[in-house]
Amino acid sequence: MNNDTRFAGTPSTSHPVCGGCDNVMESETGGTVISFGSALWHIECFRCAECGNRITADADLRILANGSPVCANCTYHCGACNQKISDDAIMTGDESYHPACFTCRACARRIEELVFAKTIRGIYCMDCHRKRVARSRRHAEAKGKRDKSAEGDRKTKEKPQDAGLGTMQSKL
Ligand SMILES: [Zn+2]
Numbered sequence: 358m359n360n361d362t363r364f365a366g367t368p369s370t371s372h373p374v375c376g377g378c379d380n381v382m383e384s385e386t387g388g389t390v391i392s393f394g395s396a397l398w399h400i401e402c403f404r405c406a407e408c409g410n411r412i413t414a415d416a417d418l419r420i421l422a423n424g425s426p427v428c429a430n431c432t433y434h435c436g437a438c439n440q441k442i443s444d445d446a447i448m449t450g451d452e453s454y455h456p457a458c459f460t461c462r463a464c465a466r467r468i469e470e471l472v473f474a475k476t477i478r479g480i481y482c483m484d485c486h487r488k489r490v491a492r493s494r495r496h497a498e499a500k501g502k503r504d505k506s507a508e509g510d511r512k513t514k515e516k517p518q519d520a521g522l523g524t525m526q527s528k529l
Pocket residue numbers: 375376377378379380398399402
């Protein structure tokens with residue numbers, strides 16, 4: 358469209374580079390290019406960032422933060438309901454959730470803070486997580502006392518909850 362805006366004497370740095378291979382696009386004569394996000398792509402460079410398959414720009418694509426496309430087959434699946442996420446996704450590092458599915462297992466409230474607790478049982482808001490931790494600590498202490506007074510040797514300690522704190526990274 359606006360290829361005529363080059364001035365005489367300007368070096369050819371005005372050529373855009375391909376979002377895939379970083380080579381300068383072959384200007385007007387270079388055949389079809391794909392315009393996606395803020396970059397142009399050679400047709401053969403326009404591939405899904407996840408599976409590497411060639412994709413077409415009119416397909417149902419997601420765009421990553423770095424501008425790369427992801428094909429419909431590789432869109433996120435919700436860690437709670439396992440359905441595809443086609444709109445906003447909440448990213449927790451290794452998992453994604455529908456915003457509506459990103460709820461505390463205990464109080465069922467939507468988790469909107471950036472910090473939450475991820476356990477083997479699911480995700481919890483920090484309020485519920487603290488309560489759970491306090492409860493299980495009391496539990497363990499009470500149990501420990503009982504065990505000591507009863508049978509010193511029997512070690513039936515509960516496994517500690519595998520609770521790592523997650524951080525919400527970005528909202529696409
Ligand atoms: Zn390229």
